[in-house]
Amino acid sequence: xxxxxxxxxxxxxxPNGPLLGTNGATDDSKTNLIVNYLPQNMTQDExxxxxxxxxxxxxxxxxRDKITGQSLGYGFVNYSDPNDADKAINTLNGLKLQTKxxxxxxxxxxSASIRDANLYVSGLPKTMSQKExxxxxxxxxxxxxxxxxxxxxxxxxxxVGFIRFDKxxxxxxxxxxLNGQKPxxxxxxxxxxxxxxxxxxxxxxxxxxxxxxxxxxxAGPLHHQTQRFRLDNLLNMxxxxxx
Numbered sequence: 001x002x003x004x005x006x007x008x009x010x011x012x013x014x015p016n017g018p019l020l021g022t023n024g025a026t027d028d029s030k031t032n033l034i035v036n037y038l039p040q041n042m043t044q045d046e047x048x049x050x051x052x053x054x055x056x057x058x059x060x061x062x063x064r065d066k067i068t069g070q071s072l073g074y075g076f077v078n079y080s081d082p083n084d085a086d087k088a089i090n091t092l093n094g095l096k097l098q099t100k101x102x103x104x105x106x107x108x109x110x111s112a113s114i115r116d117a118n119l120y121v122s123g124l125p126k127t128m129s130q131k132e133x134x135x136x137x138x139x140x141x142x143x144x145x146x147x148x149x150x151x152x153x154x155x156x157x158x159x160v161g162f163i164r165f166d167k168x169x170x171x172x173x174x175x176x177x178l179n180g181q182k183p184x185x186x187x188x189x190x191x192x193x194x195x196x197x198x199x200x201x202x203x204x205x206x207x208x209x210x211x212x213x214x215x216x217x218x219a220g221p222l223h224h225q226t227q228r229f230r231l232d233n234l235l236n237m238x239x240x241x242x243x
Contacts, residue, residue: 030082034107036074039098051077055084074145117165120195124159125186141170
């Protein structure tokens with residue numbers, strides 16, 4: 001029988017991965033920062049200008065969707081001086097930009113324990129917010145970033161989201177705990193699975209074709225309806241979700 005699940009407080013840190021230093025930084029990476037919860041209309045130049053006001057930057061990148069080009073709401077900044085990175089955390093973490101409160105922290109270096117920790121979630125209640133989705137998943141570990149996909153015409157949630165955990169083992173626990181469960185307020189159980197599966201590239205290619213071809217068609221009401229239907233189906237095909 002399906003059970004109702006609700007979000008809870010984050011559990012204790014799991015003893016996997018590299019040891020953390022002050023503020024969560026590893027000893028060999030105290031200049032590279034990850035910035036979450038950026039406004040989606042923030043540009044690369046604005047992002048660089050904001051963090052460049054703290055000190056000299058070696059590189060910075062605002063992460064965008066490879067298909068649509070839209071900002072995913074997070075980015076990376078690498079400072080030349082570790083002191084500037086520390087100052088950026090103390091100065092800009094918690095800064096309110098438009099309707100967002102940004103989160104600035106040390107980025108984790110790549111290792112086997114933190115790779116492939118990105119989850120694809122479908123069947124979410126259309127009324128569920130990004131914050132509520134994070135509360136649901138945060139009981140399984142530290143969330144690096146999250147996103148709920150919305151209809152580009154209506155702004156209504158598609159019931160599909162992504163959650164990236166700090167470590168793969170936390171993502172595995174979330175799958176065990178939430179896949180096939182019904183969150184409070186949901187009529188159907190949700191599907192939780194790893195986002196990086198072999199069919200993803202095929203789905204992305206189909207989506208790219210759809211976006212490119214849509215610009216050459218009449219964008220009337222019937223077109224938008226058909227387009228949203230096809231997008232939903234292609235998203236499900238891309239991640240192997242069955243309805």
